Amino acid sequence: MTPLDIETLLDDPKTKVIVCCGSGGVGKTTLAAALGLRAAERGRSVVTLTIDPARRLAQSLGLKELDNVPRRVAGVKGELHAMMLDMKRTFDEVVEAHTTPVKAAQILANPFYQSLSSSFAGTQEYMAMEKLGQLRASGQWDLIVVDTPPARSALDFLDAPKRLGRFLDGRFIRMVLVPAKAGGRGYARVVHVGLSLLTATMTKLLGTQLLTDVQTFVAAMDTMFGGLRERADATAALLRAPGTAFVVVAAPEPDALREASYFVDRLVEEKMPLAGVVVNRMQQTAVPRISATHAAAAADALDELAGTDARLAAGLLRVHAERMSVQTTEKRRVDGFSLAHPNVQLASVRAFARDVHDLAGLRELGAAVCQPAQPTAE
Amino acid sequence: MSHAQAGESRHGVDTDWDGVRLHVVTGKGGTGKTTVAASLALALAAGGRRTLLVECEGRQGLARLFDCPPLPYAERRVAAAPDGGIVYALAIDPEEALVEYLDMYYHLGPAGRGLRRLGGIEFATTIAPGVRDVLLTGKAYEATRRRVADEYVYDAVVMDAPPTGRIARFLNVNSEVASLARVGPVNRQAESIMRLIRSPQTAVHVATTLEEMPVQETIDAIAELHAHEIPTGAIIVNRAHEPLLPTALLKAASAGAIDLAALARGLKEAGLPADDDVIAGLATEAAEHAEQLSTERRLKAKLRAPDRPIYTLPDLDTTDVGRIYALAGRLREQGAA
DSSP, X not given: OEEOOHHHHHHOTTOOEEEEEOOTTSSHHHHHHHHHHHHHHTTOEEEEEESSOOHHHHHHTTOOSOOSSOEEOTTOSSEEEEEEOOHHHHHHHHHHHHSOHHHHHHHHHOXXXXXXXXXXXXHHHHHHHHHHHHXXXXXXXXXXXXXXXXXXXXXXXXXXXXXXXXHHHOHHHHHHHOHHHHTTSSSHHHHHHHHHHHHHHHHHHHOHHHHHHHHHHHHHHHTTHHHHHHHHHHHHHHHHSTTEEEEEEEOSXXXXXXXXXXXXXXXXXXXXXXXXXXXXXXOOOSOTTSOHHHHHHHHHHHHHSOSHHHHHHHHHHHHHHHHHHHHHHHHHHHHHHHHHOTTSXXXXXXXXXXXXXXXXXXXXXXXXXXXXXOOOOO | OHHHHHHHHHHOOOOTTTTOOEEEEEEOXXXXXXXXXXXXXXXXXXXXXXXXXXXXXXXXXXXXXXTOSOOOXXXXXXXEOGGGOEEEEEEOOHHHHHHHHHHHHXXXXXXXXXXXXXXXXXXXXXXXXXXXXXXXXXXXXXXXXXXXXXXXXXXXXXXXXXXXXXXXXXXXXXXXXXXXXXXXXXXXXXXXXXHHHHSTTEXXXXXXXXXXXXXXXXXXXXXXXXXXXXXXXXXXEEEEOOOOSOHHHHHHHXXXXXXXXXXXXXXXXXXXXXXXXXXXXXXXXXXXXXXXXXXXXXXXXXXXXXXXOEEEEEOOSOOSHHHHHHHHHHHHHTTOX
């Protein structure tokens, strides 16, 4: 296993963007905040973009409302800004930036747009990447730490820009929804037959009102298609650019490690700059000398003896045995992961007894992830 | 409902969910939602019933849980319940579901194929707002109400649904559809699905672990579902820890009042090293164990606020199919099925 040196990654002025990704429930949001805090306190000017933080974590970062603007975090030695993504507002801003005020107003008022901007599968992922592009373009910070949305598939955010591009290029949406555009081209007859069949189908299914809404929307969006596609391409390029580092966050659970595997393979396949994997919440023990089997056997032997001393020692040895066995299981899983991914750098973070939700906790977590990896027992 | 009746008479006890035919299981990511859904489907199948377990996030998590090959878009038998029940599973593929849906309700054979050729199916399932959710809920609705010769094909349908953050929007998608498409067959279909989801035949259960965020999301999700008039079911606490020490010792451990000299004597009796590192290390581990249990107790108390039945499942140290049977047994003991 090659250890992942997070400290060097954070300190390196060439690191401009860190994208934390992984499946839900592994502590990705908290870890992203901890990395941002540590980098800021080590002298970098940092902004962290979080998607859906726990209430108390948001409070500790001074994020009282979802206002889509980075705010300076109080109580930090150095410069840390934090913001929470407002998906709908980001989408509105994109629309406003790419078309005339009149067209923008039409689009924003369209019922189909309103539904699309708040529930399109992938909107959150796309908007997170869009916001990342904006923050990067502003040049105000020298490090941006992004937390990715808890996607249905952990990989959705990678596909989001591409998918949007496909949507914009889609023959379907152009031909069916804007029939006027198809006129005058070749294959007119074929297209016409297809069109009338499909338009009839759509009308039958959806009713004319919705179809009219969609057509109005597409007609209004048409002027900004080019701008949006360029934007999507630029975002995709930014993710591959030198200076971007992907950190995959996992927990030592079979499902989370399996997701991390998919993630790592996918990032490598797409030639995305993978820094490594952080396995969060690893059980640790203060008494590695006494193994689980040894502790359990000793506890059983002590049960045979009477007396308070023996009972006390037996109880505590059982707690230790349980811990050692969890630790062994987790270590075996992580070892399996590194066997399957020999070239992937790995860091592990100990489990904290308490929930991390304030700056002190984030500082402690940031320090833990930067500790040199413990030597692996043979 | 011959299956359901047979089940009831065999067991002679009321369960908490008599009359519920659609069980929706949600939960924050990482809380073991899929495991809980599978265990519930198995628990509900006991006594000769048939249940269908529906997976909608395309991860093939059910196939892994039941240790079978990846599920195609078809209902497959995945487990036999005690006393002759059967659990079927279905992994929904949204594209296939859309073609099937169009054909079933609107007899759009050739037009459906045309849509696919032009990218319409992909458009509809990945781009169009909520279409995916409409299809998933539509399929669950169809399976719940499917009858052959006046008998329900499944006594219960259990859905491994999207996580807590999306569950209310997911289940409510059809009312959004109904307000977008105000007339026509889509409108009628959407209204019927909403009627089932809001009826006493549906219960949305929330899986959680005893950690801050999952517990908070559980409470928030229940409130949100309530606001949408969607009936909530049980809170299912997964991976709860059992106390390893007697109460008096737990108290001493959390107060930092363990008798270290007595511990040293006890360790020596067992022939174990009893230097300061070992003594302090064991005391710290006991204190952390006590703290963990007290956190879990506090969070469990918080879960009582929404006034839903609470079932508790242990953290089992296995990943094989036996675990699902063990958890299903625990659910039945607690009245879930």
